[in-house]
Amino acid sequence: MSDLGELYQEVIIDHSRSPRNFHELKEANRRADGHNPLCGDQISLYVLLKDNMIQDISFQGTGCAISKASASMMTESVKAKTTAEAAALFEKFHRMVTGEGNGMVNPAGLGKLAAFSGVSEYPVRVKCASLAWHTLRAALEARQATVSTE
Amino acid sequence: MRTVTNLHTAPRVTFDVQKVRRDFPILKEKIRGRPLVYLDNAATTQKPQAVIDTLTRYYSEGNSNIPRGVHFLSERATRNYEEARTTVKTFLNAAASQEIVFVRGATEGINLVAQSYGRTHVQAGDEILISEMEHHSNIVPWQMLCEEKGATLRVIPITDEGEIQLEEYERLLTPKTKLVAVAHVSNALGTINPIREIIAAAHLRNIPVLIDGAQSAPHLPVDVQALDCDFYVFSGHKLYGPTGIGVLYGKTRWLEAMPPYQGGGDMIRSVTFEKTLYNTLPYKFEAGTPHIAGGIGLGVAIRYVQALGLEAIAAYEQALLSYATEAITSVPGVRLIGTAKDKASVISFVLTGVHAHDAGTVLDHDGIAIRAGHHCAQPVMKRFGVPATCRASLSFYNTKEESDALVAGLHKVRAVFHL
Ligand SMILES: Cc1ncc(COP(=O)(O)O)c(C=O)c1O
Numbered sequence: 001m002s003d004l005g006e007l008y009q010e011v012i013i014d015h016s017r018s019p020r021n022f023h024e025l026k027e028a029n030r031r032a033d034g035h036n037p038l039c040g041d042q043i044s045l046y047v048l049l050k051d052n053m054i055q056d057i058s059f060q061g062t063g064c065a066i067s068k069a070s071a072s073m074m075t076e077s078v079k080a081k082t083t084a085e086a087a088a089l090f091e092k093f094h095r096m097v098t099g100e101g102n103g104m105v106n107p108a109g110l111g112k113l114a115a116f117s118g119v120s121e122y123p124v125r126v127k128c129a130s131l132a133w134h135t136l137r138a139a140l141e142a143r144q145a146t147v148s149t150e
Numbered sequence: 151m152r153t154v155t156n157l158h159t160a161p162r163v164t165f166d167v168q169k170v171r172r173d174f175p176i177l178k179e180k181i182r183g184r185p186l187v188y189l190d191n192a193a194t195t196q197k198p199q200a201v202i203d204t205l206t207r208y209y210s211e212g213n214s215n216i217p218r219g220v221h222f223l224s225e226r227a228t229r230n231y232e233e234a235r236t237t238v239k240t241f242l243n244a245a246a247s248q249e250i251v252f253v254r255g256a257t258e259g260i261n262l263v264a265q266s267y268g269r270t271h272v273q274a275g276d277e278i279l280i281s282e283m284e285h286h287s288n289i290v291p292w293q294m295l296c297e298e299k300g301a302t303l304r305v306i307p308i309t310d311e312g313e314i315q316l317e318e319y320e321r322l323l324t325p326k327t328k329l330v331a332v333a334h335v336s337n338a339l340g341t342i343n344p345i346r347e348i349i350a351a352a353h354l355r356n357i358p359v360l361i362d363g364a365q366s367a368p369h370l371p372v373d374v375q376a377l378d379c380d381f382y383v384f385s386g387h388k389l390y391g392p393t394g395i396g397v398l399y400g401k402t403r404w405l406e407a408m409p410p411y412q413g414g415g416d417m418i419r420s421v422t423f424e425k426t427l428y429n430t431l432p433y434k435f436e437a438g439t440p441h442i443a444g445g446i447g448l449g450v451a452i453r454y455v456q457a458l459g460l461e462a463i464a465a466y467e468q469a470l471l472s473y474a475t476e477a478i479t480s481v482p483g484v485r486l487i488g489t490a491k492d493k494a495s496v497i498s499f500v501l502t503g504v505h506a507h508d509a510g511t512v513l514d515h516d517g518i519a520i521r522a523g524h525h526c527a528q529p530v531m532k533r534f535g536v537p538a539t540c541r542a543s544l545s546f547y548n549t550k551e552e553s554d555a556l557v558a559g560l561h562k563v564r565a566v567f568h569l
Contacts, residue, residue: 004512004515004566008508008512013566013568017568038507038523039505039506039507039523039537040523040524040531042537063505064505064506064508065504065505065567066508122511125507125511
C-alpha cells in the first residue's frame with residue numbers, strides 16, 4: 001500500500017507553500033482560466049508566447065496543495081520550451097498521474113515532475129494535478145473559454 | 151417538536167453504542183489496514199444488517215411487481231410496500247398514508263413540488279423564498295421554476311454563526327410569495343433551523359412551506375402535524391435505508407390540488423386516447439414501477455431507528471457532538487464554519503494553511519472518512535468566504551474514540567504540511 005509520503009513529497013509541499021512564478025504577467029499575450037469544481041481550485045495562467053516558444057509564464061489562484069504545486073512546477077518546467085515540447089511533457093505527465101501503463105511510465109525526462117507519480121494511487125486527485133496543464137493547453141491554443149476538469 | 155436544548159435535560163437513556171455498532175457490518179471493515187472511521191453520515195449513512203437482509207430476502211424470495219398482480223408474490227410485495235408507507239406515516243405522524251408519496255429521494259421530492267405545485271400555483275411576478283444555507287437540490291429546482299414562469303427567487307440571509315435572520319425573513323414574506331422552502335437542518339453547517347416559527351410566520355400570510363428534512367429525519371423526532379408544514383421531504387439512504395428511495399409528505403389538500411408529476415402506469419384510473427382519469431393519492435404521483443425493495447427496506451430502517459428511539463439517538467448524538475466539537479477546536483488553526491446555538495451532529499471546519507481536500511486525503515490514509523468540499527452548498531461556502539470545508543458528520547454509531555482518531559488525524563495533517 002502506498003505511503004502518504006509518496007503523494008505529499010517534500011518538493012510538492014515546498015512548492016505548495018511557496019509557489020514559484022506566482023504573480024500576474026503584464027507582458028503576457030496568452031491567458032486562460034482553469035477551474036476544478038471538486039476542490040474549488042481556481043487558476044489563472046499567463047503566458048508570453050513568441051515564435052512558438054514559452055518565453056515567460058506565471059500563474060495566480062487558489063487551490064489544494066497538489067494543484068498549486070503542480071502549477072508552480074509546471075511553470076518552471078515549461079519556461080523556455082517550445083509549445084511542442086510542452087505538449088509532449090503534458091502527455092508524459094498525464095500518463096504518469098493517471099497510472100496509464102501500470103506505473104511503468106519512465107519518469108526520466110520528467111525531471112522534478114516525477115514527484116507527482118504518487119498521484120496515480122489517488123484517482124480523485126488526478127484532476128488536481130492536471131488542472132494547470134489543461135489550462136496551459138487552453139492558453140496555448142488560445143481558447144477563450146474557462147477550462148473545467150469536470 | 152422538541153428542541154435540542156430540552157433534549158439535554160431529558161432523562162439520560164443508556165445507549166449501548168458497542169451493541170449498536172454490531173448491527174452495522176461495514177463498521178468492521180478495514181481501510182488500508184486501519185479500522186474504518188466513518189464520519190461522512192451527512193452524505194449517506196451505513197445500513198444495519200436488518201436492512202441488508204431485507205433487500206436480499208426480497209430479491210431471493212419475494213421479488214414481484216406491484217400492484218396489479220393477482221398472484222401470491224405480487225400480493226405479498228404490494229402488502230409489504232404499503233406497510234412501509236404506513237411505517238413512514240407513523241414516523242412523521244402524518245394524518246393519513248395517502249399523504250406519503252414514495253420518490254427517489256429528497257431531490258426528487260423537491261422537484262416534484264416545484265414542477266407540480268409550481269406549474270399550477272406560480273405565475274410571472276410571484277416569488278419563491280429559500281434560505282442562504284440551502285443544498286443545491288433546494289435551490290436549483292426553484293431556479294428552474296422561476297426561469298420558466300418569470301418568477302423571482304428570494305433568499306433569506308443568514309448570520310455569521312449560520313443562523314437564519316428571522317426579521318429579514320419576515321420582511322421577505324410578501325403577497326407575492328407563493329412558497330417558502332427551507333432546510334430543517336443544514337448539511338453544510340449543522341444548523342437546526344427554527345422551522346416552527348418559520349412555518350407559523352408564513353401561515354399567517356397563507357403561504358405554504360416545504361421543509362427539506364434530508365438532514366433532520368435521521369437526527370430529530372419529526373411530527374409534521376405539530377410542525378404544520380405543508381410539505382416535508384427526506385432521503386432513505388441518509389436514514390440507514392437503501393439509496394434510490396425517499397419520501398415526499400404533503401398535506402392532502404395540497405396534493406389533491408396538484409397535477410401529476412410524471413405520467414405512466416399506476417398513476418391512472420383509466421386511460422383512453424381522449425381522456426385519462428388520474429388515480430387517487432398517493433398513486434397519482436407514483437408513475438411507473440417504483441423501488442419496491444427500497445421502499446420495504448426503508449420501512450425496516452425506520453423501524454430500526456424507532457426501536458433505538460429518536461429521543462435516545464438525539465441525546466447520544468448531542469453528547470458526542472459536544473465532545474467532538476471541543477476536541478476538534480482544540481487543534482491549532484481549526485476554525486468552525488457554522489456555530490449556531492442549535493446544531494445537529496455536523497461539524498464543518500477549515501484548517502488554516504491546509505486545503506480541505508488535502509486534509510481529507512491525509513485522513514483517508516488512516517481510514518478516516520470525512521467530506522471535503524463545498525457539500526453541494528456553494529452559496530454557503532461563498533457566504534463564509536471559503537472554497538471548501540472539512541465536514542465530520544456523526545451518527546449514533548460513532549464513538550468518542552473515533553472523534554479522538556479524527557483529532558489525531560488532524561494533528562498528522564498539520565505535521566505533513568509543516569504547521
Ligand atoms: C439538506 C439536504 N437536502 C437535500 C439533499 C439531497 O438528497 P438526495 O441526494 O438524497 O436527494 C441533501 C443531500 O446531501 C441534503 O443534505
